[in-house]
Amino acid sequence: MDRVSMAEAFVFGRFNQIGDAKWRTRAVYHSHAVSLLCALLADKRGLDPEVAAIAGLLHDLYAYEKQDYADHAHLGAARAREVLESLGLTTAAENGLIASAIYHHDDLTLTDGPMDELLKDADLIDNALSRPARGIKENESARIEKIRAELGLPARM
Numbered sequence: 335m336d337r338v339s340m341a342e343a344f345v346f347g348r349f350n351q352i353g354d355a356k357w358r359t360r361a362v363y364h365s366h367a368v369s370l371l372c373a374l375l376a377d378k379r380g381l382d383p384e385v386a387a388i389a390g391l392l393h394d395l396y397a398y399e400k401q402d403y404a405d406h407a408h409l410g411a412a413r414a415r416e417v418l419e420s421l422g423l424t425t426a427a428e429n430g431l432i433a434s435a436i437y438h439h440d441d442l443t444l445t446d447g448p449m450d451e452l453l454k455d456a457d458l459i460d461n462a463l464s465r466p467a468r469g470i471k472e473n474e475s476a477r478i479e480k481i482r483a484e485l486g487l488p489a490r491m
């Protein structure tokens with residue numbers, strides 16, 4: 335089994351233990367969507383699609399396990415590192431990239447490293463672009479325009 339599938343088996347195994355159906359469904363849907371978008375954007379940006387896909391799978395694991403988004407990026411980075419070290423699928427350098435991306439993924443108005451930016455963008459596409467009726471938050475609009483331009487989509491404004 336490849337590394338992404340092994341990480342997915344672990345993450346979805348955890349999600350299957352979530353009792354609340356709404357949280358459980360959202361966890362599976364969102365984590366899968368973000369992982370796929372991470373792999374796609376990584377390919378486009380010359381980053382490692384496998385590492386990106388694993389970051390996407392793990393990025394909200396902490397929030398779903400706790401059913402709480404409070405400080406989930408920072409706390410989730412530590413949780414992801416713990417999972418990565420126990421799974422042993424990734425190198426120390428890859429663990430560092432993934433933990434950093436998760437740590438920064440809620441800081442939409444800051445520009446961080448390439449893998450950090452990739453996770454923010456993948457998360458935002460699923461949260462905003464795939465749900466036009468949700469509306470765009472103030473801290474998301476500049477990033478959304480940048481993603482749309484990168485993907486060759488027309489500007490909203």
Ligand SMILES: [Fe+2]
Pocket residue numbers: 364368393394457
């Ligand atoms: Fe997310």
